[in-house]
Amino acid sequence: MTRQPPAAVLREEEKAFLVSLESIVGKEFVASDPATRYIYSQDLTENEPHWPFGVVMPSTAEEVQRIVLEANRFRCPLVPFAYGLNMGGLAIPGQDAVVVDLKRMKSILEVNEEDLYMLVEPGVTFGMIRAHLDEHHPGFRYTYPLAPPQTSALSNALMDGLNNMSMRHGAMSEWLNGLEAVLPTGELVRVGSCAIVDSWHGRAPLPDLAGLFLGWQGATGIVTKGALQIWPAPRVRKRFFLAAYDARTAYRIMLRLCRKDIFDDLACVSWPLGKMLFGARGPLAFCPGEPSLFVYGDLYAESEAHREIKEQIMREALVQARREGGNFEEPMDVDDLIQINPGYAKLAEYPTTLDFLLDYGPGGMTWVGSYGPGSTWAEGVEACSDILDREGFPPILVARPMKGGHFWVLRFILHFERPDPRDRERTRRTLGLIADRLLDLHYIPYKPASWAVEKIRERDRFGVFELMERMKACLDPKGILNPGRWGL
């Protein structure tokens, strides 16, 4: 990859800023050596690296506040960074900046079974949550994205990620009850019930100021605590797989199923992922006559009798979908599939390691994920698969209805050769083509990289970006936090 070489010598004001940070967190938690700066300058995607001139690791909200105040004094940008797995260049500095690595803040501060929330710091990962709940609160569960276990749960919620209960609950931000954040000017604020009373039970009925931080990619504050909802863990879980032979059939199946309100998770993946789960490693080819999409769903129940009723409803919905035409196979229990190939367990366990996907490519991976209406979903699958095919990428798709089908996901994943500039360029071009087509079909990219932000902005018909600019200027007059994100 074309790298920006590090400045051999830091500027005097940069050095002075780093010294001031050392006085806050201790010398051992400030770094500005080339190797550290190199690692924090990039992620696994096609986004160009940019070397920060330092990295600081606070351990408390108070330290974060002091860092932000010093950044204001030195007029030095800061880029928040949670636990290390970053996508879309979202933690790559847009300009010379110091990265604030929050992984020392990794405490699960409270789990409140009665009021159904847990209070966590930004460095808490999905893996930590799963282990903690399993050991100490086995009657409760949280939700997990299609991401490796060492992903920050709070970051994913702040970035509106999808999850394995999106079918019922929607995007990850729906799981947030309240936040504590350090504003770009250094004040510590809370939003949600926790701002008024000693309880993190919800965001209503105050004006929902969580929106000041949700989806902003760290440009409006550094979140230091967040309350995430937990839910009772049902006693019975059954996962089904079903093979469909075209996108429109897959859509009709999911539409029928999500209208019945029997699944917590309902999603589909395309044929290349199915092959990867079976261990395919070489170039992937679609064989005529094979299914193109695999729909899967998690059905939870309180008893076997409850499950049987839900299964019966599922079968009736599938009869209805079959009457509407289209070719699909009868559903299979995932346990049967796992017997055929244990690899399938990886898609049924949460959090998943995703090795089948991450290890498939030559080291570079990126995606464009988007939220949009169900009415154009099937067209989106077909159109974007065609684009991928034309550009020489297999059509790797993860998709699902969200919140009972109120909106849907289309997420296309691309593997590429990171060190090869031509392949990066091909990847960028393809991502752009997909994003354009998705926007045409009313799908808006989530967790958008800078290039995707530009495309979203081009479609801004009612001045939402101007409003964002005004809010950013109001909250961050000196442009301290993550400048450049959302083009601000």
Added chain:
Amino acid sequence: MLEYSEIDPYIAKCVRCGTCKAGVGLHEPSCPAGEHFQFEGYYSSGRIWIARGLKEGVLPWEDGELLKKLFACTLCGNCVQQCPMSVREGMIEVFETLRSEAVERVGTPFAAHRRLKESLIQYRNPWMQPRRRRLQWLRDDEVRILPPDGSVKVEVLYFVGCTAALDPALQHIAQNTVALLKKTGVDFGVLGEEEICCGSVFLRIGERALARDLAEKNLEMFEKLGVTTVVTACAGCFKTLSQDYAAFRDLPVRVVHASEYLLELREAGFLASDQETAVEVTYHDPCHLGRHCGVYDPPRELLKSLPGVQLREMTRNRENAWCCGAGGGVRSAFPDWALQSSRARIEEAQATGSSFLVTTCPFCLQNLTTAAQAENASLQLVDLTFLLARLLL
């Protein structure tokens, strides 16, 4: 053993998903370096990315902080167990290769490691101990000392290792191993003053030329002696003799760890005992024996076979075992951090409520003992051979 030119396929694959940072399922920290230093560059994934920067030519080999990141790793292999990607297959070799390349390019970067080299050159061991002291552990003269010309033939060579031979606090390992072997009637001998370092520490700190020389000399010696089996009670020696030497050339002997060998003999009825002692023990898997060589069960089987002994596992055990913090040249170059890692292990062992912490590596025992003293721990730290000798002899 990879050459620097061969590491590209491994380092290209890592996407820094971070799965190497914690034990799969447990989600307890797995990486002693990452847990201590916290910056991404101290985790295995970060180190892999540093390798990319070096290959791209944008990172300077001579940078002290970069070298610290390359060498501040115990090479415990926990990341290998956790990593879901194919990069794991060469992870430790990549790290050792980077160290070797660093030594070639900028020389031995740490004073402590330079002292190890000096000791080797002067004494053929890393402990600055004259070779004549290699038999100080010997309690009686009933062990056959094998002349290096191979004029005395035995089936089995007991390879004592530098640590058990030269650290007075650990010489009981050699004494007990010999006592146990003698009880079984095995035809064995030791090399005494002629035994030289296996080269483990030098492979780990990037001194490949020295290690290769030691390997050649040791293999030549094994051939001259005509032994069929080499037994060692040191996990580091075992990994080096059985795995690293095999990468140099075909092994002329079978190499077994004492725990494997003594289990074989006990199962064959040569170490029988009906003496029962009620005692609760926990077992620390040395990285070189467990993760690197896959020997998890023989020590446990031996412990469980002892009447009255109850094994209580620590939370992080077997593949997920927390490293004692000493390996990879860390104890010499980063003693404070090594101690901190071992203190965490002692706390974990104490939480089992056991009265003994048993291990099968003198180097682990050395570091853990230091930590136990610092922690004022109530449990007793012993090598497996100590417990076996006490209960079976």
